[in-house]
Amino acid sequence: MLEAKNLTCVRGTRRLFKDLNFSITAGELVELRGPNGSGKTSLLRILCGLATPAAGEVHWQGQNIRSLGEEYSAVVAYLGHQNAIKDELSAMENLRISSACAGKVLSLSEAQETLKRVGLSQQQNLPARVLSAGQRRRLAMTRLLTADARLWILDEVLTSLDDTAINLSREFITEHLKNGGMAIVATHQDLNLSVPRIQQLQLS
Amino acid sequence: MWRDLILAWRRRADVLATLFFFVIVTSLFPLGIGPEREVLRTIAPGVVWVAALLASMLSLGRTFGNDYQDGTLEQLLLTPQPAYLVVLAKVIAHWIVAELPLVLVAPVLGLQFGLPQNSIAIIVVSLLLGTPVLSVIGSIGAALTLGLRAANVLVALLVLPLYIPVLIFGSGAVQASVAGTSPQAWLLLMGATLMVSLVFAPWATGAALKISVE
Numbered sequence: 001m002l003e004a005k006n007l008t009c010v011r012g013t014r015r016l017f018k019d020l021n022f023s024i025t026a027g028e029l030v031e032l033r034g035p036n037g038s039g040k041t042s043l044l045r046i047l048c049g050l051a052t053p054a055a056g057e058v059h060w061q062g063q064n065i066r067s068l069g070e071e072y073s074a075v076v077a078y079l080g081h082q083n084a085i086k087d088e089l090s091a092m093e094n095l096r097i098s099s100a101c102a103g104k105v106l107s108l109s110e111a112q113e114t115l116k117r118v119g120l121s122q123q124q125n126l127p128a129r130v131l132s133a134g135q136r137r138r139l140a141m142t143r144l145l146t147a148d149a150r151l152w153i154l155d156e157v158l159t160s161l162d163d164t165a166i167n168l169s170r171e172f173i174t175e176h177l178k179n180g181g182m183a184i185v186a187t188h189q190d191l192n193l194s195v196p197r198i199q200q201l202q203l204s
Numbered sequence: 205m206w207r208d209l210i211l212a213w214r215r216r217a218d219v220l221a222t223l224f225f226f227v228i229v230t231s232l233f234p235l236g237i238g239p240e241r242e243v244l245r246t247i248a249p250g251v252v253w254v255a256a257l258l259a260s261m262l263s264l265g266r267t268f269g270n271d272y273q274d275g276t277l278e279q280l281l282l283t284p285q286p287a288y289l290v291v292l293a294k295v296i297a298h299w300i301v302a303e304l305p306l307v308l309v310a311p312v313l314g315l316q317f318g319l320p321q322n323s324i325a326i327i328v329v330s331l332l333l334g335t336p337v338l339s340v341i342g343s344i345g346a347a348l349t350l351g352l353r354a355a356n357v358l359v360a361l362l363v364l365p366l367y368i369p370v371l372i373f374g375s376g377a378v379q380a381s382v383a384g385t386s387p388q389a390w391l392l393l394m395g396a397t398l399m400v401s402l403v404f405a406p407w408a409t410g411a412a413l414k415i416s417v418e
Contacts, residue, residue: 045418048282049282050278050281050282050417050418051418052418069286070283070284070285070286071284073282073283073284074284076282078278078279078282080275080278081275082274082275082278083274083275084274084275084276084278084279085274085276086274086276087274098276098279101279101280101283101285102279102283102284103283103284103285143279
C-alpha cells in the first residue's frame with residue numbers, strides 16, 4: 001500500500017499543492033487530474049522518489065520511501081514525459097538494455113514477444129531514431145510490461161498514441177490492476193477503464 | 205556499462221574528436237617552440253599531461269548529458285541498483301572510451317619530444333594511473349552542472365582545480381625519469397589518489413545526480 005501524507009510541493013515561489021493526503025491499495029487506480037501547471041508531474045516525481053516534497057512523506061507498506069531507497073525502486077515503474085529511448089539503439093536493443101539495467105535480463109524470444117504485444121515486431125531492428133512519436137511511446141511502454149513492478153506511475157501515457165495503442169494501454173493497465181497491481185495515472189483524457197476501484201484526485 | 209560502450213561505438217566521431225584534440229595540442233608545442241632537444245625534453249611531461257587534462261574535459265559533458273536530456277538518467281536512478289554502481293559503470297565506460305585511447309597514443313607523442321624509452325614507459329604508466337582519476341573526479345563536475353546553460357565552462361572551472369594534484373604527480377613522475385631519478389614515489393602517490401577518488405567520488409556523483417534530476 002502506498003500512502004501520501006500531508007504532501008506539499010513548492011516550485012520556485014509558487015505553492016502547487018498543500019497537505020495532500022491519499023492512499024492506494026492493491027488493485028486500485030488513481031486518476032490524477034488538473035490543469036497544466038497544477039503540479040501533476042511534480043506529484044508523480046515525488047511519489048516515485050525522484051523529487052523530495054517541501055513537506056510531508058510518502059510511505060510504502062508503512063515505511064518512508066526515503067529509508068527504503070533501492071528496495072522501493074524495485075516496486076515502481078515510472079513512465080514520464082520523456083521516453084528514455086536511445087536514438088542510436090534499435091527498438092530491440094533499447095528494450096533489452098533498459099530491462100537489464102532494471103535488473104531483469106530478457107531472452108531474445110521474450111523481448112520479441114514483448115515488442116509484438118505493443119505492435120512493434122516489424123520495427124524491432126530499426127534504430128529508434130526513425131520511429132514515430134507514437135511508436136516511441138509504445139516502445140517506452142514495454143518497460144512497464146517487463147518490469148514486474150507492483151506500482152505503475154504514468155505521466156500522460158496517452159499522448160501521441162493512436163486509437164489502437166490507446167486501447168492497448170487501457171488493456172495493459174486493466175490487466176495490471178487485475179493482477180493486484182496499483183497504478184497512478186496523470187491524464188487529461190478519459191481513461192474509460194472498467195475496473196472496480198478508481199479514485200479521482202483533482203489538483204487545482 | 206555495455207550500453208554506454210555500444211552507444212559510444214555508434215557515435216565514434218565524438219571519441220575520435222577527443223583523441224585528435226590531444227594529438228594536435230601536443231604536436232603544436234614542438235612545432236611552435238622549435239626542435240631544440242633539451243627544451244622539448246624539459247617541457248614534454250607538462251605538455252602531455254596538460255593536453256590530457258584538457259582532452260578529458262572535452263568529453264565530460266557527454267557522460268551524463270545525453271542521458272539527462274532523453275530521460276534515461278531518471279530511469280537509471282530508479283533502477284534497483286545503488287546510484288554508486290550506476291555511476292561507477294558510467295565512469296568506467298567513459299574511461300575506456302575517452303581516456304584509454306589517449307594512453308595508447310601517448311608513446312607516439314613522446315617520440316615527438318625526443319624522450320628516452322624509459323620515460324615514454326613512465327608516461328604511459330602515469331597516464332594509466334592518472335586518467336581514471338580524471339574520469340571519476342570529472343564525473344562529479346559533470347553531474348553538478350547537468351542542465352545548466354554554461355555547463356561546459358562551469359565544468360572546467362569546477363574540475364580543473366581538482367585535477368591539479370594529478371597533474372603534479374603525473375608530470376612529476378615523468379620529469380623524474382627524464383632527470384634519471386626514480387619516479388616510484390610519484391607513481392605511488394598517484395595510485396593512492398586513484399584509490400581514494402574511486403571510493404569517494406562515485407558516491408558524491410550519485411548524490412549530485414539526484415539533485416540535478418530533481
